[in-house]
Amino acid sequence: MWRAVALERSRASAPGLDSAGRTAGFPVNPADDRAFFCGEIGRLTNRLYGTALRLTRNTAQAEDLVSETVVKAWASLGQLTDRACFEKWILRILANTFISGWRRAREEPVGTLTEEEDEEDGFSLFDRLHQPFLLWWGNPEQELINKLLREDLDRALNALPDCYRTVVVLVDMEGYSYAEVASVLEVPVGTVRSRLNRARASLQRALWNQARAAGLVDTGQEQEGERR
Amino acid sequence: MTERDRIDCEEVVAHLLDYLDGEIDAEKRVQIDRHLEECRGCYSRAEFERELRRRLRELGKESAPETLRRRLKALLDEF
Numbered sequence: 001m002w003r004a005v006a007l008e009r010s011r012a013s014a015p016g017l018d019s020a021g022r023t024a025g026f027p028v029n030p031a032d033d034r035a036f037f038c039g040e041i042g043r044l045t046n047r048l049y050g051t052a053l054r055l056t057r058n059t060a061q062a063e064d065l066v067s068e069t070v071v072k073a074w075a076s077l078g079q080l081t082d083r084a085c086f087e088k089w090i091l092r093i094l095a096n097t098f099i100s101g102w103r104r105a106r107e108e109p110v111g112t113l114t115e116e117e118d119e120e121d122g123f124s125l126f127d128r129l130h131q132p133f134l135l136w137w138g139n140p141e142q143e144l145i146n147k148l149l150r151e152d153l154d155r156a157l158n159a160l161p162d163c164y165r166t167v168v169v170l171v172d173m174e175g176y177s178y179a180e181v182a183s184v185l186e187v188p189v190g191t192v193r194s195r196l197n198r199a200r201a202s203l204q205r206a207l208w209n210q211a212r213a214a215g216l217v218d219t220g221q222e223q224e225g226e227r228r
Numbered sequence: 229m230t231e232r233d234r235i236d237c238e239e240v241v242a243h244l245l246d247y248l249d250g251e252i253d254a255e256k257r258v259q260i261d262r263h264l265e266e267c268r269g270c271y272s273r274a275e276f277e278r279e280l281r282r283r284l285r286e287l288g289k290e291s292a293p294e295t296l297r298r299r300l301k302a303l304l305d306e307f
Contacts, residue, residue, distance in 0.1 A: 038304050045300060050290035063296045070300060074307050126276045130269070141276045145283060153283055171249060172281050173288045178251050197245065204280075 033077060040086050041070055047087070048094060054169045055098045057158050069094040091174060095184050099166065125204040129217070147216050148207065156206035164199035171196055235259045240270045248277055 041048075048069065052062035073090045080089050129141040157165060163185075170176040170184065171192075178196075182189045211217045240263050246252045247260050264271045 034304075034307055037307070041300060041304060045292045045297060046290060047288070049292035049296060050288040053290055054288055059293065063293070063299065066292075066296060067299055067303060070303055125280070126273050130272065130276075139272070141272070142279065145276070145279050148283065150287065153287055157284070157287065168284070169288075172284045178249070193246075193251075196249075200245065 036083065037074060037077060040090070044087060044090065048090070051091060051094060051169065051174060052098070054157065054173065055095070055166065065094065065098055069097050072097060092180070092184065095166075095170060095174075095176075099185060123201040123205045123208075125208055128208055144211055144216055148211070152207060152210050152214075156203050156210065159206055160199055160202060164195055164202065167192055167195045168199045168203065172200075235263055237263075237267060237270055240264070240267070241273065244270075244274060244277065248274065248281070 045066070048066045049062055052065040052069075053059065056062045056065055069090065073093050076093075080086060125144075126141050129144055157168065160168065166185070167181055170181045171178070176184075178189045178192045181192045185192065208217075240247075240260055243252060243256060243260060247257060252260070264274055
């Protein structure tokens with residue numbers, strides 16, 4: 001498939017053919033296109049893989065997703081109006097690829113939160129940990145964040161169902177606006193906001209449970225937190 | 229700033245995540261900015277949420293495996 005896409009791309013960028021969407025007056029040169037594209041892919045490979053891994057939770061699927069994204073991006077490079085926006089543009093292609101074709105083709109469930117998690121819409125790790133009387137003497141919430149390992153965060157994020165993990169990845173990790181996520185997911189902005197709130201609450205609940213299990217929360221904090 | 233422009237902690241907490249996401253109107257942003265300058269509790273909450281996001285963003289920092297690099301090189305060589 002990618003050979004056909006490559007052929008299509010080289011035709012589209014040939015001199016004399018339509019270069020709609022490209023910067024006005026910018027010379028159309030397939031060699032320039034290729035050099036630019038290869039340079040950007042080289043620069044962004046780690047970034048693309050990191051995001052793909054967070055979305056797919058699987059190294060082999062993440063590699064497939066990045067490869068598919070690169071093929072699609074090359075095929076539609078002519079639609080990129082501002083090359084300074086390449087990074088955001090290709091990350092959007094990656095997210096779209098994951099959400100639409102990729103997941104549907106594999107018929108993976110979108111997933112939902114458990115009833116308990118759903119009811120914990122407003123769970124806040126800060127509320128569990130913060131102790132106002134310690135304002136000048138200590139900062140237990142900051143101390144917990146410092147103690148959390150990458151694996152703790154990874155486990156909590158990966159435990160989220162797809163539709164919730166995706167909004168956290170796109171907003172908290174990739175810096176998408178709610179409107180951009182709504183466009184990618186094809187849902188209303190209000191849905192993005194509510195999924196994000198639930199996802200964050202569930203994520204913080206998971207971190208709280210992990211902290212308790214690992215003994216990172218002292219008994220006093222735990223009892224105080226449970227009362228809130 | 230008039231009393232009418234002031235908002236309380238409850239309102240700040242209700243809008244804090246939208247505020248940190250940059251998904252809030254300019255007037256509300258200014259109100260929250262001012263509140264955070266004066267309220268240590270809400271400031272600590274905002275800093276905690278910011279720090280948690282920073283840690284999450286770090287999760288996206290991965291080193292791509294050599295197998296993927298080779299695969300991409302083969303793809304790019306065909307373009």
